Amino acid sequence: MTSDRIFTEDDPPGNDFMGETCKKWEHSANRFKQLRIRTVIFRQGAALSFRGGALPKMNIPVRLGVAAPIGSGKQYFPWIHIDDLCNIYIKAIEDDQMKGVFNAAAPVDVTNKDFMKTLARVQNKPFWAPNAPAFAVKAALGEMSRVILEGSRVSSDKIRKAGFDFRFPDPENALADLVRNQNE
Numbered sequence: 001m002t003s004d005r006i007f008t009e010d011d012p013p014g015n016d017f018m019g020e021t022c023k024k025w026e027h028s029a030n031r032f033k034q035l036r037i038r039t040v041i042f043r044q045g046a047a048l049s050f051r052g053g054a055l056p057k058m059n060i061p062v063r064l065g066v067a068a069p070i071g072s073g074k075q076y077f078p079w080i081h082i083d084d085l086c087n088i089y090i091k092a093i094e095d096d097q098m099k100g101v102f103n104a105a106a107p108v109d110v111t112n113k114d115f116m117k118t119l120a121r122v123q124n125k126p127f128w129a130p131n132a133p134a135f136a137v138k139a140a141l142g143e144m145s146r147v148i149l150e151g152s153r154v155s156s157d158k159i160r161k162a163g164f165d166f167r168f169p170d171p172e173n174a175l176a177d178l179v180r181n182q183n184e
Contacts, residue, residue, distance in 0.1 A: 071134040
């Protein structure tokens with residue numbers, strides 16, 4: 001649920017489908033600790049890539065010239081550029097000091113409205129004021145729609161304190177890079 005609260009790795013997962021999936025995943029992954037195997041768990045934001053996930057679907061109205069906020073537009077959208085996500089995984093493999101839970105989300109918080117506005121701007125497309133209704137998003141995206149319609153602010157302080165530097169910390173540069181390289 002969207003709020004001004006910034007969630008850290010110390011906060012428990014939510015009580016929805018995504019939260020329950022997170023709890024089960026982390027419970028299973030933590031079994032490695034019993035075997036004294038270093039364990040790193042990531043709670044990741046939406047990985048931005050034009051090769052799959054939510055971004056290609058969110059970009060359809062932008063390409064058609066009718067970009068608009070989705071749902072209320074006020075919900076925060078935890079996100080991460082696919083290259084930063086891959087580099088976080090590489091860091092976790094190579095850095096034997098890393099262990100425990102880390103949020104894998106970009107450090108710059110963005111609402112859905114601002115995200116969609118930025119996505120339109122980097123493609124030189126118009127941005128419309130009327131919001132896309134939540135029911136239409138649910139019909140188009142199914143369960144994935146919850147990631148877009150219900151957001152939260154997520155802290156990336158712990159991963160940055162572990163020495164990770166985001167190449168794409170803000171949505172403007174991340175989306176510009178993805179748009180520029182989407183056909184590669």
